[in-house]
Structures are given as C-alpha cells and as structure tokens.
Amino acid sequence: MKILPLTISILMLLSFDAAALDVKQRFDHLDSDKSGYLTHDELAPQPQLLNTFVKWDKNQDNQISLVEFKSYLTNNLY
Numbered sequence: 918m919k920i921l922p923l924t925i926s927i928l929m930l931l932s933f934d935a936a937a938l939d940v941k942q943r944f945d946h947l948d949s950d951k952s953g954y955l956t957h958d959e960l961a962p963q964p965q966l967l968n969t970f971v972k973w974d975k976n977q978d979n980q981i982s983l984v985e986f987k988s989y990l991t992n993n994l995y
C-alpha cells in the first residue's frame with residue numbers, strides 16, 4: 918500500500934498552495950495603494966517589517982515587490 922506517502926504529498930502540496938495564497942493576501946493587505954509594491958510608507962505601521970526592509974529589498978529600489986516579499990518569507994519562515 919502506497920496510500921500514506923501519496924496522502925502526505927497531496928497534503929504538502931495543498932498546504933504549499935495555501936501558504937502561497939496567504940503570502941499574496943498579506944502582500945495585498947500591506948500594499949494599501951495597490952501599486953504592486955510595498956514602500957516605506959506602507960510598512961510604517963509594521964515596525965518589525967520596516968526594520969528589516971533592507972534585507973527584503975534585494976534589488977535596492979526602495980520598494981518590495983511580491984517576488985521579494987515571497988522570497989523573504991520563504992527563506993525565513995519555511
């Protein structure tokens with residue numbers, strides 16, 4: 918019987934999708950002007966995010982894209 922490993926793979930896949938969706942929702946929530954980027958102003962109410970802004974901003978354009986947001990969370994939380 919190979920049901921258990923298959924079930925675990927499916928569950929991992931589903932939870933990965935859920936996490937990806939959650940990241941997008943968090944990004945959209947923070948992106949108050951819906952520009953597609955997070956700026957210092959938008960992160961001002963989130964000091965813990967603002968303090969690590971430099972680490973997120975990989976290309977140093979002073980804004981956080983969804984890709985930068987995702988890769989930061991992926992590298993730090995998952």
Ligand SMILES: [Ca+2]
Nearest residue numbers: 974978980981
């Ligand atoms: Ca950037």
